[in-house]
Amino acid sequence: MSITQERTNSIIGTRMLRREDPALLTGEAKFTNDLVIPGALHLAVLRSPYAHARIKSINVSDALAMPGVVAVYTGKDLRDAWAAPMPCAWPVTPDMKNPAHFPLALDKVCYVGDGVVAVLANSETESRDALDAIDVAYEPLQAITDLEVALSDKTIIHEDLGTNKSYTWNLKVEATEGAVDEAFKNAAFSVSERYIQQRLIPMAMEPRAVVAVPQPFGGDITLYSATQVPHILKVMTAITLGIPEHQLRVVAPSVGGGFGSKLDVYAEELLCVALSRKHGAPVRWVEERSENTQATIHGRGQIQNIELAADKDGKLTAVRVRLIGDMGAYLQLVTPGVPLLGAFLYAGVYDLPVAYDFSCTSVFTTMTPTDAYRGAGRPEATYAIEVAMDALARKMNIDPYELRKRNYIKKEQFPYTAFSGLTYDSGDHLAAAEKAMGHADYAAVRKKQATQNVAGARKRLGIGMTSYFEMCGLAPSRVLASLNYGAGGWESATVRVLPTSKVQVVTGTSPHGQGHETSWAMIAAEKLGVAPEDVDVLHSDTAIAPLGLDTYGSRSLAVGGVAIAGACDKVIDKARLIAAHQLECAAEDLEFAQGTFSVKGSPDKAVPLAAIAFAAFTAHNLPDGVEPNLEAQYTHDPKNFSWPFGAHICIVEIDTETGKVDVLKYIAVDDCGIQINPLIVEGQVHGGVVQGLAQALYEEAVYDTDGNLKTTNLAEYLVPAACDVPPITTDFTVTPSPTNQLGVKGVGEAGTIGAASTVMNAVIDALSGLGVTKLDMPASPNNVWKAIQAAQGGK
Amino acid sequence: MKVSITINGSAQSHDVEPRTLLVHYIRDQAKLTGTNIGCDTSSCGACTVHLDGEAAKSCTILAAQADGGAVTTIEGLATNGEMHPMQKAFMENHGLQCGYCTPGMVMAAIGLLNENPKPTDEEVRLGLEGNLCRCTGYHNIVKSVLAAANK
Ligand code: FES
Ligand code: FES
Numbered sequence: 031m032s033i034t035q036e037r038t039n040s041i042i043g044t045r046m047l048r049r050e051d052p053a054l055l056t057g058e059a060k061f062t063n064d065l066v067i068p069g070a071l072h073l074a075v076l077r078s079p080y081a082h083a084r085i086k087s088i089n090v091s092d093a094l095a096m097p098g099v100v101a102v103y104t105g106k107d108l109r110d111a112w113a114a115p116m117p118c119a120w121p122v123t124p125d126m127k128n129p130a131h132f133p134l135a136l137d138k139v140c141y142v143g144d145g146v147v148a149v150l151a152n153s154e155t156e157s158r159d160a161l162d163a164i165d166v167a168y169e170p171l172q173a174i175t176d177l178e179v180a181l182s183d184k185t186i187i188h189e190d191l192g193t194n195k196s197y198t199w200n201l202k203v204e205a206t207e208g209a210v211d212e213a214f215k216n217a218a219f220s221v222s223e224r225y226i227q228q229r230l231i232p233m234a235m236e237p238r239a240v241v242a243v244p245q246p247f248g249g250d251i252t253l254y255s256a257t258q259v260p261h262i263l264k265v266m267t268a269i270t271l272g273i274p275e276h277q278l279r280v281v282a283p284s285v286g287g288g289f290g291s292k293l294d295v296y297a298e299e300l301l302c303v304a305l306s307r308k309h310g311a312p313v314r315w316v317e318e319r320s321e322n323t324q325a326t327i328h329g330r331g332q333i334q335n336i337e338l339a340a341d342k343d344g345k346l347t348a349v350r351v352r353l354i355g356d357m358g359a360y361l362q363l364v365t366p367g368v369p370l371l372g373a374f375l376y377a378g379v380y381d382l383p384v385a386y387d388f389s390c391t392s393v394f395t396t397m398t399p400t401d402a403y404r405g406a407g408r409p410e411a412t413y414a415i416e417v418a419m420d421a422l423a424r425k426m427n428i429d430p431y432e433l434r435k436r437n438y439i440k441k442e443q444f445p446y447t448a449f450s451g452l453t454y455d456s457g458d459h460l461a462a463a464e465k466a467m468g469h470a471d472y473a474a475v476r477k478k479q480a481t482q483n484v485a486g487a488r489k490r491l492g493i494g495m496t497s498y499f500e501m502c503g504l505a506p507s508r509v510l511a512s513l514n515y516g517a518g519g520w521e522s523a524t525v526r527v528l529p530t531s532k533v534q535v536v537t538g539t540s541p542h543g544q545g546h547e548t549s550w551a552m553i554a555a556e557k558l559g560v561a562p563e564d565v566d567v568l569h570s571d572t573a574i575a576p577l578g579l580d581t582y583g584s585r586s587l588a589v590g591g592v593a594i595a596g597a598c599d600k601v602i603d604k605a606r607l608i609a610a611h612q613l614e615c616a617a618e619d620l621e622f623a624q625g626t627f628s629v630k631g632s633p634d635k636a637v638p639l640a641a642i643a644f645a646a647f648t649a650h651n652l653p654d655g656v657e658p659n660l661e662a663q664y665t666h667d668p669k670n671f672s673w674p675f676g677a678h679i680c681i682v683e684i685d686t687e688t689g690k691v692d693v694l695k696y697i698a699v700d701d702c703g704i705q706i707n708p709l710i711v712e713g714q715v716h717g718g719v720v721q722g723l724a725q726a727l728y729e730e731a732v733y734d735t736d737g738n739l740k741t742t743n744l745a746e747y748l749v750p751a752a753c754d755v756p757p758i759t760t761d762f763t764v765t766p767s768p769t770n771q772l773g774v775k776g777v778g779e780a781g782t783i784g785a786a787s788t789v790m791n792a793v794i795d796a797l798s799g800l801g802v803t804k805l806d807m808p809a810s811p812n813n814v815w816k817a818i819q820a821a822q823g824g825k
Numbered sequence: 826m827k828v829s830i831t832i833n834g835s836a837q838s839h840d841v842e843p844r845t846l847l848v849h850y851i852r853d854q855a856k857l858t859g860t861n862i863g864c865d866t867s868s869c870g871a872c873t874v875h876l877d878g879e880a881a882k883s884c885t886i887l888a889a890q891a892d893g894g895a896v897t898t899i900e901g902l903a904t905n906g907e908m909h910p911m912q913k914a915f916m917e918n919h920g921l922q923c924g925y926c927t928p929g930m931v932m933a934a935i936g937l938l939n940e941n942p943k944p945t946d947e948e949v950r951l952g953l954e955g956n957l958c959r960c961t962g963y964h965n966i967v968k969s970v971l972a973a974a975n976k
Contacts, residue, residue: 051916054924055908055931057859057899064858155842235863235871235959236925286861286925287959319864543923543960713919713965720962744868744957752950752963781962 041556042772045709048548059284062239062256063316070241070312071100073302074157076147076164077324078139081173081396081737082187085137085146085166092163093149098156101309102164103148105134111304113272116360117295119262119516120367126197129188129394131360133297133304139168140187140359141396142738143324145297150305150313173396173737177333177354180393187359187394196357196366198391201373203449205384213348213385217339221421226806227332227410229356229731231741232403233749234542236286237317238326242302246310252279255299258288259580260540262363262517264572266295267303278303282570285542289721290402291326292542293582294363298325320742328731329403331356332369336376336414339385344426344433348385351376351414355392358399365400366392370513371407371501371583374450378415379459379497379675380437384449396737402582404721405779408500409786416496416787417794424798430791431467434497435460445768452501454673455775456765457701459497463677466495466699469759470679483799488686492796495679496788502776503588503672520667521585522577523593525554525601527660529647531640533558533565535597538578539590540570544714544778546586549706550594553772557598558639559625577665584674584776587706592770593666599771600662605642608660611653612637612645672767672775676700678719678784680792686800689815691727691793693756698784701763703775711777712760718781719758724750725782726789728808797821828892832857833901841888848872850888851898859899859928863957870956873929873936874898880936882929882955899928902935911935911973920969922960930956934970943974 053059090102115130134145147164151157172185180187180194187194204210214220241254251273257263260280268275285292298315306313317325332355339348355369369390376388419437423430439446441458448454470493479491504510505519524536535554539546551565558565568574581590602622609627610617613635620627628636642660645651649658681695698715705711728748732740741747748754766773786807793809794802801821805813828845829838832855839854851860851874860883863871872883875897883896902909911931914920921927930953937944937952944952949970950963958966 047916048919050924051921052908054921054927055899055912055915056903057857057928059924060858061861061925063862064852066856233959234923234925235869235957236861236923237863285923287923289959319866319869545922709919713922713961716962716964717922717960718962721959743866744864745866749957749959751955751957752953752967753947755963757946757967758962758964 041552041562042706043708046548046552046562046707048545049551050545050547061236061284061286062241062254065241065254065283067241067243067312067314070314071150071152071309072154072157073298073305073313073315074149074161075145075298076161078135078142078144078146080139080168080170081142082171083139083168084171085135085139086169087167088147089165090147093160096156096160096163098152099160100150100152105132105136105146108134108304109136112270114270116297116300117266117270117363118361118365120364122199122366122370122514123197126366127191127193127195128361129191133300141398143398144359148301148305150309154316173735175395175397175733175735175737177356177393177395180395181354187396194394196361196392196394198389199370201388201450203384203386209385210348210350210387213339214337217347218342219340219344219422219426220338221418221425222337223418223421225334225414225417227330227334227413228807229331230329230403230725230729231323231731231747232289232291232326232329233747234287234289234291237319237322238292238296238298239316240299240302241312241314242306243312244306244310250277250279251303251307252281253299253303254281254283256285256292257282258285258292258540258542258582260570260572261538261578261580263295263299267300270300271304279573282540288542289404290329290406290582293402294327319744323742323747324398324739327362327401328358328398329400330410331400332410334410334414336418338418338422340422344422344428344436346377346380346382346437349377349382350387353390355390356400357392357394358397359394360399362399362401364402367515368400368402368407372411374452375408375411375499375501376415377449378412379439379499381439381443382449386449397733404718405782406583408779409722409783412496412498412783413787417790420791420794421803424803431472431495434463453670454499455670455767455769457673457675458763458765459675459677462675462699462701462763463497465761465763466677466679466697469697469761470681470695475681490684490686490796492682492684492792493679494788494791494795495677496784496791497677498675498784500584500674500780500783501671502584502674502779503668504583504585505668506670507667517579518667519579519589520665521579521590521593522663522665523590523597524661524663525594525597527601527639527643529644531643533560534568535565535594536568536575537590537594538575538580539586540578540580542581544581544586545710549587549710550591552706553591553594554598557595558601559623584778587774588672588770588776589666589668591706591774592772593664595771596666597662597664600664601660604656604662605639605660607653607656608642608645609637668770670769672769674700674702674775674777674780676780676784678788680788682792682796684793684796684814686818689811689818691809691814693723693789695759696756697759698781699761699763700777700780701765702777702780703765703767704773706774714777715760715781716758718779719785720750720755722782722785723755723789726786726807726809728754728810730808826889828888830891831895833897843889845888846884847886847888847891848883851883851896857898857900861925861928863925868957870933871926871929873932873956875932875936880933899931910976914969914973918965918969918972920961920966926956926958930958930966934973937970938974946971
């Protein structure tokens, strides 16, 4: 298929400024908590102060007497409001254990922040004030914050399950039985590493907010929520509450970032809908930040054991991985699937023989549930293989880049069928890495390092790299079926040319900072030959865009954007029939370019799309069998995942006396295929890199042994500020994806996937001369200093 | 208690509880929802406005403390339908993604240039220390502020 790059006057590929910006820059944009809904009651939720406890009794009478309080509900009061427990859409194995989870706890609380009592009052302050007047008697039980302790089943969190283990999921692929064991036995070199993926708090700057507006007599209900997934939320809310799906409308107004944390169905969404129906009045809830850190999902949370076997040249011969996944107290929407999204990526970008042994066991703990956080499974996998590659290079005493070069899947091997059976669409890892090396001036840094990192030097220089693959474009529906996921992976688009020739694009994606309105208009404008300003993009309201699977997993462009191109093709096909009728020629004799149909060979016989649109609207003179109006709907189900890739390099200087890591330079060379809008692509990389770098250097959700979260707010949880991060050098290679007509791959998670291992490899590179070859994230001054002391003391 | 504050040039007066924060006064009483709330520890800067010409986090000030003062919010920056040069610079340099931190970031950035009209990259980064953004990685925010300074 010809790729848009070759076109002249292309709109695709230009740095068009975002149409979203003026409203956001002037305060005109409305986030959920900005909506003015007269007569709304305010919901506040009393949360458990214990990580694990039985609820002995709840006394709400004082709260009921508080000013402005309308009603108070316990979990038991509302038990009948739920037709089903809160949803988990991804039962990864047939025997997966999934505890019943309701919006308010019934007999037991299982993490600090678990909802216990709901208060409805006339104002937000009154609802919160009343929480203090509720008296709950708890019988505290043993908290479990250690994954290996959880696995021992000494204390069982969900007694009815009989175990803390949720599931074990295996992916063992061997060319011949025993190939993995054999490879390790015969390995010239091998490494066995253990890494901790610390828990992270997503911290979208907009906390969650919900408003449910019922129509007690009309019967319908509208749910406004700060969500990434209005479509999924609609289906799941209907099922959980047992209300007819067609009477529910879900709207995601402007949404202030998500990063996976708003890819969920939350207790407060269900409570607002249930209580608004009960009271026949709108109900609203807004999350405070210190509530957000406990009541909104966390990310990561894995113990990773990875072993690499290699021959004498360092060519990988087998990979073995054992994971323990921290589910937290309950399974949220896709919690159990997160580690599996990385399951195929622990061999990274390397040409591995069919000798791969992956197993993940996931456990319940008494901490906030985890779920997808930017990258979801893939940053974890990339981290493990890329940090382990550096360990292997150290063991072999060769340069880590040299080791990678010996193992890269080569450009000419694409499309490449991996050990897993998945096909990697296109790539050129060496080209990306060479470009990054050029920006870094690798040889010069190594030279400087040799003179700088001498014994006794206070400041040590380090350089680290990562080559990554991002499995995205979620997802081919049939592959999802084989992973037992509870839905498809398609995306829908409708394209409509209005009578005055303006265009409406309706998409099932649901942006929250990605600039879809701008990029989707560019795609439609390019396809239809109209000006981007003449294209409006409608989204995030199930009454306007009834079909969709929303925005996560870098899927929006690779699936939703391609759906728009497909819908444009259908519009053009239909317009062609009308044009042929008007020009009295055969449809095949027409060519369509720059928004005009013309007869091949006689360009003066032509009719613009605008005229066709009006003709389709009046329907006065349409060919037989052609319906009036110019509109088409198209659903794209991708044939394959898309495989963006890239190479990142980080240069750090570490003060060995304070342990402080200074990032001198960060270089990201990414390849996301064809870029619709490079301005937006760069922005996605910048933000993604900083989120990955933040995991490497700053962030960690810290729990004490009693299961109390110690980092409950932005003063304690270190989201980096501008002065904590470096400028980022971005560059690109462009390898179109052959599996979709736009040649696109997706870019939302790329930066995060590449960054954490890149930074940590640089940190360890700086310190390995001191004997530090292992360091858990975050590489905070304290952790770095301690590692140096331990290594030096051990000498 | 009664509090009188001039907001974006319009004199207003509302009854508030003594504990009302300026940010709630702006959002709930003055009904200007462009000023956002991102935290409860005065850490994020999403609520930054100008009080008597200086950038301030409106969640750290009681409405009562601003009595008699003049507040400018993000809604008050554009004149005659034209965005303020800082707003334009953010647009031209892709200094925002989800836009939630943006009103506060823009107000803080204007405050920064008022104090230091020609800052370096480093000075911009330090000057915006109190404003968090989760989307942009700050790269294009810094670029936006430098671009506005060089106009
Ligand atoms: S809301 Fe004021 S600093 Fe965060
Ligand atoms: S643009 Fe989203 S938080 Fe800054």
